[in-house]
Amino acid sequence: MSVNGDDNRLPKVEQVPLIIDAEFTENETINNSSDNFNEVKTQQTNRPLDLPFSTPTPDGRARIVTVINQKGGVGKTTTVINISSQLALRGHRVLVVDADSQGNCATGLGVDKSKVKHTTRDLILSPETAVSARHATAVDGLHMIVGDRSLVGLEQEMLRQLGRERRLAEALEPLLPHYDIVIIDTPPSLGLVTINALVASDGVLIPVQTEYFALEGLAMLAGTIREVRNLLNPRLGVDGVLLTMHANTLLNNQVASEILEHLPEFVIQPAIRRNIKLAEAPSHGVPIHLHDPNSNGGQDYQGVSNSLEQRWGLI
Template sequence: MGRIISVVNQKGGVGKTTTAINLGAYLAEEGKFVLIVDLDPQANATSGIGVDFQALEQGVYEAVLGQVRMKDIVQPTAHQTLRIAPATPALAGLNVELVDMDRREYKLHESLLEIRHDYDYILIDCPPTLGLITLNGIVAADEILIPVQAEYYALEGLGQLLETVNLVKARIRPDVDILGAVLTMYDSRTKLSDDVLQELYKYFPRNIFRSVIPRSVRLAEAPSFGRSIAMFDASSKGAKAYERLAREIIETELERMPAV
């Protein structure tokens, strides 16, 4: 059964979409079958992996509402074993549509049940809010991956996010866990980046990935070409960092296996 990981942080610009795309790409490069679910109305993961969302007639919005099956909206990418469930402009209305629905927090979870056996990993790129869309992303997940930008205000609101995850765990989905935090846009030349990393240990004493994502022009450029960094510049520092992160996450599969 596929491992579902939601990439979550209510702050914008911290590298959620960059992480979803490039982690997905390198998991695929490691031979895994991967699906990225673009749950952000901005559709940056969709366009960033090379799919023209404006040309699509349906996407995640219709799948979450049960109008189509999730498997019917999935699009191929340049990576042989990487697919994307695309966002379209209609997704912006999902928060409103969900308000009066029964089991509104479970809609994404239910739409993924049919296909989770088809993939080794399903990565959910959540929007920069803690609304109903993101709540669906958390409830649908087995684990939460939190990108944290190496900037002064990066930790602002992190406590609120952890509280939200804990509430979901207590009241809705007891088996959801925090996979960990990954530091993004790291600049080894600045003391600030190291200070943020040290502060992170207060929130995640045992759950910070060794792989640190550097601030990188090549990472920023890749989405404009509709390519992952693995396709755009595999020799760059950003590419090597996401390759290491993918391998770290694959290593954690052993920790999830029941003891014999």
């Protein structure tokens, strides 16, 4: 094929008719005095940290809550493991869905991943596996659907599917009347699997490590939540912001006060203190209340579970 235009298969640029759009011609008159112009200027834009409130759970079915923060290592999985087991210990029927390919919830709840047949990937791709994908854990009344490496690549597979953002919501539907609360753990990214979790959810719980950049991360997440709410799930709101790995340092305290100042009605008390027992417990395959309930970490997750039990209308 010739480079200098002998080949006529592609139209020459100058032969392509120009698109003349009245809106963009020089003759356009700008009407500074009209009300419309004013409207644009004064139109409300969302402030970066505007978070929508969540609403109560509809009667007769489980509340679905996604634990989310696109920042890695902030305590999402630790929060899922320990809040879900605290609530099950109090007699609530709880289902954990691990939507993270790291699959750490299984380890922390004493489930042997090598023996699991159906995982969260199967749940999303073949909703009919929902009932058989649930597994018992180290805690009575707490069931889980295991996440594992098979979730890697799922996003690519889903791209070809219709209704790809709602697959998880639809798959969970038949399970909801059998539980009081469903808690979804998410990976540190805002990909399609995480969006599926948000579309399925009534509320989100946001663990935030009280470190520098926490507020920037929160602002980014707030944008995603607003977008999902506007486009895909108008029910979605924020159930709470949980301060994690908190130590009594100047920086941790400064960041905690800043978050409290910006989001007073969302912060859940108490803050979770940095505590080695919380990091040790998964290596024993148990949550903190079976490892060391009286540790700082054990007490803090009990306190937070008290607050959430009320917020979630479980008592």
